[in-house]
Amino acid sequence: MKRLINLTPSKPTRLLLGLLPFLIIVFIYLVASDARLAQNATDKLLPSFAQMGDAIHSLAFEASKRSGEYLFWQDTLSSLYRLALGIFIAAIIGFTIGLLTGAIPVINSPIAPLLTIISLVPPMALLPVLFIMFGLGELSKVALIVIGVAPFIARDIQRCAQEIPHEQLVKAQTLGASTWQILLRVLIPQLLPRLINAVRLSLGAGWLFLIAAEAIASTDGLGYRIFLVRRYMSMDVILPYVAWITLLAFLVDWLLAKTSRICFPWHYPNNK
Amino acid sequence: MTILPFDKKILEEKRAKAMPLIKAKNLWKKYGDNVVLERMNVSVNAGEFITMVGTSGCGKSTFLKMLLGMESPSSGELLLEGKPIPDEPDQSRGIVFQQYSVFPHLTVLQNVIIAREFEHSPLLGKLFGSAKRKVMEEAKALLESVGLTHALNRYPHELSGGMKQRLAIAQALIRQPRILLLDEPFGALDPGIRADMHQLILQLWREHQLTVFMVTHDLSEGFYLGTRLWVFDKLRRDNQAPNAYGASITYDLPVTRRKQELPAELSSGLRALTKETQDL
Numbered sequence: 001m002k003r004l005i006n007l008t009p010s011k012p013t014r015l016l017l018g019l020l021p022f023l024i025i026v027f028i029y030l031v032a033s034d035a036r037l038a039q040n041a042t043d044k045l046l047p048s049f050a051q052m053g054d055a056i057h058s059l060a061f062e063a064s065k066r067s068g069e070y071l072f073w074q075d076t077l078s079s080l081y082r083l084a085l086g087i088f089i090a091a092i093i094g095f096t097i098g099l100l101t102g103a104i105p106v107i108n109s110p111i112a113p114l115l116t117i118i119s120l121v122p123p124m125a126l127l128p129v130l131f132i133m134f135g136l137g138e139l140s141k142v143a144l145i146v147i148g149v150a151p152f153i154a155r156d157i158q159r160c161a162q163e164i165p166h167e168q169l170v171k172a173q174t175l176g177a178s179t180w181q182i183l184l185r186v187l188i189p190q191l192l193p194r195l196i197n198a199v200r201l202s203l204g205a206g207w208l209f210l211i212a213a214e215a216i217a218s219t220d221g222l223g224y225r226i227f228l229v230r231r232y233m234s235m236d237v238i239l240p241y242v243a244w245i246t247l248l249a250f251l252v253d254w255l256l257a258k259t260s261r262i263c264f265p266w267h268y269p270n271n272k
Numbered sequence: 273m274t275i276l277p278f279d280k281k282i283l284e285e286k287r288a289k290a291m292p293l294i295k296a297k298n299l300w301k302k303y304g305d306n307v308v309l310e311r312m313n314v315s316v317n318a319g320e321f322i323t324m325v326g327t328s329g330c331g332k333s334t335f336l337k338m339l340l341g342m343e344s345p346s347s348g349e350l351l352l353e354g355k356p357i358p359d360e361p362d363q364s365r366g367i368v369f370q371q372y373s374v375f376p377h378l379t380v381l382q383n384v385i386i387a388r389e390f391e392h393s394p395l396l397g398k399l400f401g402s403a404k405r406k407v408m409e410e411a412k413a414l415l416e417s418v419g420l421t422h423a424l425n426r427y428p429h430e431l432s433g434g435m436k437q438r439l440a441i442a443q444a445l446i447r448q449p450r451i452l453l454l455d456e457p458f459g460a461l462d463p464g465i466r467a468d469m470h471q472l473i474l475q476l477w478r479e480h481q482l483t484v485f486m487v488t489h490d491l492s493e494g495f496y497l498g499t500r501l502w503v504f505d506k507l508r509r510d511n512q513a514p515n516a517y518g519a520s521i522t523y524d525l526p527v528t529r530r531k532q533e534l535p536a537e538l539s540s541g542l543r544a545l546t547k548e549t550q551d552l
Contacts, residue, residue: 165372170342171440172375173361175387176447181397185386189377266377269429 047236055236071225079222080248082138083210086145087199090206093146094153095195101154102161103187104179112158119151124212131217141213148209149202156198160191193264200256207249291354293318293450293483294339299348300518301334307518308334312348314502314521318450321477321484323494323527326504331519332487335504336453339485340367352451363391366444370456373440374428380439381424384411387446411446417479418442418472434465438472445480452477454486458493470497501525 009017033046047055060072097115101108127144134140164187172182214223222245229237261268292315299312309331316322324332337343338350341361350357352364361367374383388407389399399407415421418438428436437457444452454473458466474497477484488494494501503523510516 167369167372168375170340170361171367171369171373171443172390174340174363174365174367174444174447174449175390176363177390177397178394181390181394185389185397186375190375264377266427266429 044233044235047239051236052240055234056240059237071220075220075222075225076244076248078220079210079214082141082214082221083145083203083206086142086210087149087203087206089142090146090149090153090202091195091199094150094198095157095191097150097154098157099161099183099187099191102158103183108158115151115154115158119155123148123209127213127216136217141210141218144209144213145206149206152202152205153195153198156201157191157195160194161187164190193260193267196256196260200253203249203252207245211245292316293353294357295349295351295354297349297351299338299350300346301331301338301343302346302518306515310518310520312520314524316483316485316500318483319481321486321497321499322502323486323488323498323500324502324504325488325491325494326519330504330506332502332504333455336455336485336487339451340365340453363387363447364449365451365453366447366449367453368437368440368444368455368457370459371436374436374443376428379425379427380415380420380431381408381411383428383439384415384443384446387443391447411442414442414446415439417476432465434461434469437461437469441473441476445476448480450483452482452484454484456487456489459489466493473497495527498527501527 029046030049033048036043036046037048056072060070063069064071097111101111101115123144126147127140130140130143130147134143168186169182172186177185210221211223211226214221215227218224222241226238226241294314294316296312296314299309300307301309308329312335324335326332334343338345339357341358344359352358358364367373375386378386385399385404385407386397388410389397392403392407393399412421412424415424418441420435420438420442423431423435428439431439440457457473458469461469470493473484476482486494486497488497501523502521503525504519505522506517506519507522508517
């Protein structure tokens with residue numbers, strides 16, 4: 001018998017083992033839900049899959065009686081738009097600050113300590129400030145995502161910029177490059193895959209800020225819907241919505257990872 | 273034959289007229305109390321191939337960094353054609369490091385043309401169309417001379433260690449520097465590959481009429497490649513304060529490519545040194 005650390009499952013086994021916990025969770029849920037519904041057919045806590053399907057069907061494929069919109073898709077679009085805009089602005093701000101503080105010592109000295117402190121401010125604590133300053137519209141929600149995510153990206157990119165071997169910067173200078181050219185041709189291209197990585201890592205926080213902001217002040221959005229139907233204990237809407245948000249998060253992450261591999265093959269030396 | 277004092281004077285005058293390419297005048301380098309180099313006086317003419325050996329921390333890499341402009345002298349002068357050497361790296365001095373010399377995000381060809389792009393495109397750092405085709409031809413010719421024609425479109429991580437160093441050398445030569453600095457360029461290579469690289473660097477040194485400064489740990493490599501071998505070591509030692517005195521060039525040996533008998537005292541000293549460096 002080999003040592004445990006030397007046992008590696010084959011590919012199909014690994015796939016099966018990976019699926020197993022999901023199946024177990026679904027099975028436990030089904031059993032528990034059935035048991036509760038058998039006792040009380042109007043139980044709302046653990047709805048059956050059929051009930052969830054009905055709830056989502058009416059939200060996704062039947063126009064709302066009040067506004068004539070398809071709420072599920074409307075919520076999804078609004079949330080994705082806010083998240084994308086927030087993350088996009090945060091990425092641009094974070095990348096610029098991170099690049100400049102990481103590459104240019106004269107800029108690093110005044111900015112880096114400030115950045116460290118700002119990144120320690122809990123963004124959620126600033127949400128009231130944002131509501132007061134920007135009102136309850138779209139701007140404050142996007143601003144929360146930007147404020148929450150940009151410092152993290154900036155610090156990550158700063159660290160990556162400093163990790164690029166000094167030899168490369170010296171080499172570029174011996175080839176006659178100016179500071180601007182070094183930024184443009186040596187640092188920025190090498191930091192782009194790391195930016196994608198930083199964005200992937202910060203998306204979790206991005207969703208958190210988005211849902212929090214929507215829960216408090218909004219008229220649509222995935223987070224808004226979940227918190228709205230909580231009043232009626234509509235687990236048949238909440239659970240599918242949570243699953244849908246998880247799926248969206250997974251897809252965005254997968255898409256970013258794929259894009260990075262296609263655009264920056266040199267960043268993955270072990271991937272032949 | 274003895275040299276008369278008279279002859280010596282003429283010789284010195286002649287030497288003074290032909291200005292040395294590099295000249296160190298009473299050069300010192302200290303980091304705080306730590307003296308790395310002291311009282312270096314040396315001059316190098318264009319076309320020499322200087323190899324520098326010595327134990328770790330003896331200041332040979334520091335001297336190379338000063339030639340490159342990454343470090344500046346604490347006192348004394350380091351002159352390039354009579355003027356203080358520029359205090360930041362520029363295209364007059366090419367460099368090949370032991371590693372991290374090439375840009376990982378560019379292909380072999382792009383790694384070489386980027387130097388010309390820096391030169392001709394200050395704003396974008398990139399060339400297009402006919403200008404790009406022109407520098408590509410030049411780069412291809414250079415890459416052919418280092419034997420990388422078959423790998424033009426590969427990324428550095430797809431190259432072996434020897435090929436990476438060939439690329440780094442080609443890259444360092446495209447802006448036609450007069451001085452080429454090599455910081456243990458072949459230290460990480462297999463012996464067979466290293467022999468090939470020796471032939472390559474000697475050939476390029478002749479073709480491009482370079483002045484080469486090379487730091488190496490390998491004494492036989494130093495003797496084989498150089499026209500002049502410098503041994504860095506401390507002349508004075510204080511065991512209570514090992515950093516109180518710096519190193520200097522203790523042996524400055526003219527080397528011919530033919531094997532020659534070394535004076536007995538020297539060869540035993542060098543053997544001790546080789547042993548020391550091999551132990552490292």
